[in-house]
Amino acid sequence: MSAPIRIAPSILSADFSKLGEEVRAIDAAGADWIHCDVMDGHFVPNITFGPDVLKAIRPHTTKFFDVHLMIAPVDPYVEAFAKAGADLISFHVEAGPHPHRTLQAIKAQGKQAGIVLNPGTPAAMVEPLLDDLDLILLMTVNPGFGGQSFIHSVLPKIAQVRALIGERPISLEIDGGATVETAPLAAKAGADVIVAGSAVFKGGPSAYAGNIAAIRKAAEAARGDWV
Numbered sequence: 001m002s003a004p005i006r007i008a009p010s011i012l013s014a015d016f017s018k019l020g021e022e023v024r025a026i027d028a029a030g031a032d033w034i035h036c037d038v039m040d041g042h043f044v045p046n047i048t049f050g051p052d053v054l055k056a057i058r059p060h061t062t063k064f065f066d067v068h069l070m071i072a073p074v075d076p077y078v079e080a081f082a083k084a085g086a087d088l089i090s091f092h093v094e095a096g097p098h099p100h101r102t103l104q105a106i107k108a109q110g111k112q113a114g115i116v117l118n119p120g121t122p123a124a125m126v127e128p129l130l131d132d133l134d135l136i137l138l139m140t141v142n143p144g145f146g147g148q149s150f151i152h153s154v155l156p157k158i159a160q161v162r163a164l165i166g167e168r169p170i171s172l173e174i175d176g177g178a179t180v181e182t183a184p185l186a187a188k189a190g191a192d193v194i195v196a197g198s199a200v201f202k203g204g205p206s207a208y209a210g211n212i213a214a215i216r217k218a219a220e221a222a223r224g225d226w227v
């Protein structure tokens with residue numbers, strides 16, 4: 001039996017002038033997780049927010065905070081993001097030479113841990129880490145900006161990672177360019193968590209519930225029976 005598809009709106013596409021309100025709106029609209037994109041202007045060519053902003057929005061929802069660190073180095077900031085309210089912290093395997101050490105640091109904070117692979121990074125990079133992971137995030141755009149187009153050549157890697165996961169309780173998330181057209185392709189290949197920014201936030205708050213429901217319906221209809 002496959003896990004249900006979860007939709008994780010990326011607040012990168014929210015109105016930053018009223019983030020608390022936006023988080024409440026996507027919670028009410030049916031978001032499963034809240035995806036928080038942290039960018040440092042060094043690992044990726046954009047800057048978003050740090051632990052203080054995460055802490056400020058945390059009281060606005062009880063939903064699962066899925067914190068995606070696009071930063072290097074990672075280890076000096078793990079504790080701050082954990083204390084700010086992250087439920088899961090993911091980081092890029094490309095961000096440093098000691099991913100296993102970083103996973104241990106996240107687990108030591110009592111949080112779930114995830115590893116992220118850029119589109120150009122092979123599936124095999126997750127293999128030595130499988131027993132320590134709660135989530136694998138495959139980027140379907142090059143990280144740094146919302147509103148980019150889904151990179152279709154990542155689809156075979158989604159299937160490869162799904163096969164590597166086997167029966168382990170690891171979520172397989174995709175991030176970037178997810179729409180009602182592309183989310184089903186990812187779900188069919190093996191993804192069970194869909195991050196979507198522009199496709200959720202387009203049209204303003206009155207459209208959020210419809211946008212989330214449409215992505216969920218399309219992905220659920222296409223998903224594979226992986227486990």
Ligand SMILES: O=C(CO)[C@H](O)[C@H](O)COP(=O)(O)O
Pocket residue numbers: 010012013035037068141142143144145146147148175176177178195196197198199
């Ligand atoms: O991590 C990200 C970019 O690095 C974003 O989460 C991602 O791009 C989502 O935005 P969109 O759905 O608009 O592509």
